[in-house]
Amino acid sequence: MSILIAVVSLLGTIAIFYTCKVFYQKFKKEWLTPMLITPLVIIFVLLLTGTSYDSYNAGANILTNLLGPATIAFAVPIYKNFSLLKQHAFEIFLSIAIGSAVAIISSFFIALVVGLNDKLVHSLVPRSVTTPIAMDISNMIGGSPTLTAVFVMTTGILGSLLAPIIIRISHFRSPSAKGLMLGMGAHGTGTSKAFEFGELEGTFASLAMVVAALISIVLSTIFFPVFEQFVMNILLP
Template sequence: MSFLIAIVSLLGTIAIFYTSKMFYKKYQNEWLTPILITPLVIIIILLLTGTSYKSYVAGTGILSNLLGPATVAFAVPIYRNFNLLKKHAFEIFLSIAVGSAVAITSSFTIAVVIGLNNELVHSLVPRSVTTPIAMDISNMIGGSPTLTAVFVMVTGILGSLIAPLVIKVCRFQRPSSRGLLLGMGAHGAGTSKAFEFGELEGTFASLAMIVAALISIVLSTTFFPAFEHLVVNILLP
């Protein structure tokens, strides 16, 4: 029986994703994005059928394992446009470094101010990094990798929904601006959205996501401990 549930979970998840993708392409509504609709539909089905998450993930774990190779695959468009990226290397690195620092400090400060416990605080800090690396960072700084994965998913979904509005309101026309915004603000989900704008946007988003992950690893082991000490022991004794 458990084997049957696992097979149905895997095939059902794939079917739900491609169905939602079809509707998204047809109606072009941001709120119909598969990244949002697929998990909502799956949650509703699991609740209605009384299927446990443990039974569900037993069949769909293979999809999670594909996240790593999918992240590595972003290197392809980067390679194709390497000369363009090299030309803007300083601007890219500086903007992503600032974005990563802001993401870490704002997440930590807000979490502390609203009174979250220590585990939640440290789980929230790496929310602006792609899931596999965010979970590793969370484990390094004393958070819960599972909670971090949830925070990353929520950040990615909300970022991919809000970013197009920001781009429209701020009238960002350059592919680099659009791509870096989406890759830094919404990592994997944002990169997927960036490719809907164009290949260059997707390329810059891919680079932003990868560079942000690398910078965040460094900041989490150097800058963050010092910042945490400053806030907890000096500013908020």
């Protein structure tokens, strides 16, 4: 029975995602993005059928394990446009480094203001990194990888929903500006959205996501503990 539930969970998740994708491509409404609708439909089905998350995840976990290879696949467009990326190397790395630092620091202060405990604080800090790496960072700094995955997904969905609005309001024209913003602010989900704008936007988003992950590993594991201790010494002398 458990094997049957696992198989149904896996195939059902794929079917729901592609159904949502068809609706999204037909109506082109931001709120119909599969990354938002698919989890909501799955939650509804689990509640309706009384299926536990553990039973569902026994099959669907295969998709989670594919996040790593999927992230690596973003290296293909980076390789194809490597000469273009070299021309903007300084601006790219500087902007991503600043973006990564702001993401970590803002997450930390938001968590303090809301009054989250230490585990939740450390789970929230890596929210602006692609899921597989964010979960590893969370584990290294004392957070909960499962909660971090939720925070990352929420950040990615909100980022991909808000980015087109920000692009229109700010009148962004440069593919690099669109791509770097989406890759840095919404990681994998944002990168997928960037490819809807064009290949160059997707390439810059891919680079932003990968470089942000590498920079965030260093900032989160080396500099963040020192920064956290410094802030806490000021607030709680």
